[in-house]
Each structure stands twice: as structure tokens, then as C-alpha cells.
Amino acid sequence: MKVLIGGPGTLSGLTLRLGQCLFAAASIGTMVTALGFTNYTAFCYLIASMGLQVLWSLGLACLDFHAWKFKRDLQNPILVSLFVVGDWVTATLSLAAACSSAGVTVLFTKDVHLCDKDYLQCSSYQISVALAFVTWLFIAMSSLVMFWLLASV
Amino acid sequence: MKVLIGGPGTLSGLTLRLGQCLFAAASIGTMVTALGFTNYTAFCYLIASMGLQVLWSLGLACLDFHAWKFKRDLQNPILVSLFVVGDWVTATLSLAAACSSAGVTVLFTKDVHLCDKDYLQCSSYQISVALAFVTWLFIAMSSLVMFWLLASV
Numbered sequence: 001m002k003v004l005i006g007g008p009g010t011l012s013g014l015t016l017r018l019g020q021c022l023f024a025a026a027s028i029g030t031m032v033t034a035l036g037f038t039n040y041t042a043f044c045y046l047i048a049s050m051g052l053q054v055l056w057s058l059g060l061a062c063l064d065f066h067a068w069k070f071k072r073d074l075q076n077p078i079l080v081s082l083f084v085v086g087d088w089v090t091a092t093l094s095l096a097a098a099c100s101s102a103g104v105t106v107l108f109t110k111d112v113h114l115c116d117k118d119y120l121q122c123s124s125y126q127i128s129v130a131l132a133f134v135t136w137l138f139i140a141m142s143s144l145v146m147f148w149l150l151a152s153v
Numbered sequence: 154m155k156v157l158i159g160g161p162g163t164l165s166g167l168t169l170r171l172g173q174c175l176f177a178a179a180s181i182g183t184m185v186t187a188l189g190f191t192n193y194t195a196f197c198y199l200i201a202s203m204g205l206q207v208l209w210s211l212g213l214a215c216l217d218f219h220a221w222k223f224k225r226d227l228q229n230p231i232l233v234s235l236f237v238v239g240d241w242v243t244a245t246l247s248l249a250a251a252c253s254s255a256g257v258t259v260l261f262t263k264d265v266h267l268c269d270k271d272y273l274q275c276s277s278y279q280i281s282v283a284l285a286f287v288t289w290l291f292i293a294m295s296s297l298v299m300f301w302l303l304a305s306v
């Protein structure tokens with residue numbers, strides 16, 4: 001198997017995983033501080049999806065760190081297949097969560113102007129959604145690298 | 154290049170493209186018949202995204218049909234790279250549109266119970282979103298096949 005930037009067991013791969021964890025955790029943190037988010041299914045789904053992303057990325061970050069520190073090789077087809085499936089599932093769920101929350105946030109701010117009345121913390125929703133999109137960008141990069149690795153075996 | 158099910162210039166590829174066109178057009182048709190959809194950004198975005206999907210898939214369906222009928226080979230790296238980029242962009246936009254519309258529809262039906270009052274045509278919104286998700290499934294299949302083809306060169 002080729003060694004690619006962002007592949008498993010590389011320093012760039014570890015950085016990508018840590019980025020995913022940090023941004024997903026920041027997205028959850030920002031949403032949780034916004035009062036009333038529990039009234040909206042999309043925002044609860046965002047928290048669940050980002051929570052799953054944190055768990056998955058943290059697990060893989062630990063594995064990458066171990067492989068990088070002790071020069072272990074993670075690039076065997078079975079392991080990479082597992083990473084591909086996990087990455088694609090979490091990437092799709094993250095994009096779905098970010099987009100559904102973005103849809104609801106745009107509805108509040110642009111369509112029904114609920115944010116003008118100041119009883120919804122729209123800026124927190126917006127920041128949380130933006131952080132979720134950054135998380136998705138990072139996990140999309142990981143997914144593409146993993147899929148490329150698997151396909152080029 | 155390998156010949157894969159759903160690849161360019163094959164009958165299965167043509168079927169996938171026609172499926173994408175049909176479901177995207179059905180999604181637009183269902184949304185357009187629902188009164189008041191223009192008040193919501195997410196639904197307008199769904200129509201724009203499904204419109205782009207129809208154009209892209211129809212173009213590739215014609216190309217696939219021509220290649221299949223006259224036994225032309227579409228599997229050269231430059232063409233497949235172009236298909237990969239187009240497929241991934243339209244697939245991401247379709248998923249984003251389907252999810253943002255789904256977020257707004259769930260908000261109407263479950264969170265604020267606007268649909269109980271019968272002045273929103275929620276069933277049309279729901280059918281349109283479901284059709285958009287089916288479109289995304291088909292385009293996701295095409296994208297994966299194209300990416301696999303490109304990576305395995």
C-alpha cells in the first residue's frame with residue numbers, strides 16, 4: 001500500500017483526527033451553551049452526530065499516535081477497509097447533521113426572522129453549525145485518503 | 154481500467170443516471186406543487202440542487218447511451234476524473250439539500266406542529282425530501298464507482 005498524506009499511522013493523519021475531535025467537541029460545546037436547543041430535533045441530532053464523531057476520531061487518533069510513536073504499520077487491507085466504512089458513515093452523518101441544523105438556522109434567521117426577537121440564541125446556533133461544517137471537511141479529507149488507499153491496493 | 158458495474162458507458166451506468174434524473178425531477182415536481190414552498194430557503198435550495206442534478210445526470214445519461222450504443226470507450230483517466238469531480242460535487246450538494254429540507258420538514262411536523270393546522274402542505278414536502286434522498290443514494294453509488302475506477306488506474 002502507498003503511504004499518503006493523511007493516511008493511517010502518519011503524523012498528518014493524527015493531526016487530521018485531532019482536528020476532527022477538537023472541532024466536533026467545540027460544536028457540541030457551543031450548541032449546549034445555547035438555551036432552548038433541546039426543543040429542536042435538528043440541533044439534538046447535531047449533538048448526537050458530533051458526539052459519535054468525537055468518539056470515532058479520538059479512537060483513531062490514539063491508534064495513529066501509537067502507530068506513529070512505535071513505528072507500527074496500520075496499512076493492511078482489512079484495517080483500512082474498517083477505517084473506510086467508519087469514516088464514510090461518520091462523514092455522511094456529520095454532513096447530514098450540519099446541513100439539517102443549517103437549514104433550521106437559516107429558517108430562523110432569514111425566513112421567519114425569529115432571531116430578531118432575541119429569545120433564540122441564533123449566533124450560538126450559527127457558530128455550532130459552522131464548526132460542524134469544519135469537522136465535516138476534516139473527516140471528508142480522511143475518508144477520501146482512506147478510500148484512495150483501499151482502491152489502489 | 155477495469156470495467157465496473159455502474160461505470161461509464163455501461164448499461165448499469167446508464168440505468169443509474171436515468172434513475173438520478175427521474176427521482177430528481179420527481180422531487181422538483183412534488184415540491185413545486187406544494188403551495189408556499191418559496192417562503193423557505195431550504196426548499197428553494199432543494200429545487201436548485203435537484204435541478205443541477207437533473208442537468209448533470211441527463212448529460213451523462215446521453216453520453217453513456219451514446220457510448221453503449223456505438224461501443225465507445227469512456228474509461229480514460231481524464232474523462233473519469235471529470236466525472237468524479239462532477240459526481241462528488243453534485244452528490245454533496247444533493248445530500249446537503251435533502252438534509253436541510255429534511256431538517257426544516259421535521260421542525261414543522263415534530264417540533265412546532267405547524268402541519269397539524271393544515272395550511273402547510275407537509276406531506277408534499279416529505280415526499281419531495283424522500284425523493285431527494287433516493288436521488289442522493291443513486292448519485293452516491295455513481296460517485297463511489299467513478300472514484301474506485303480512478304483510484305485503481
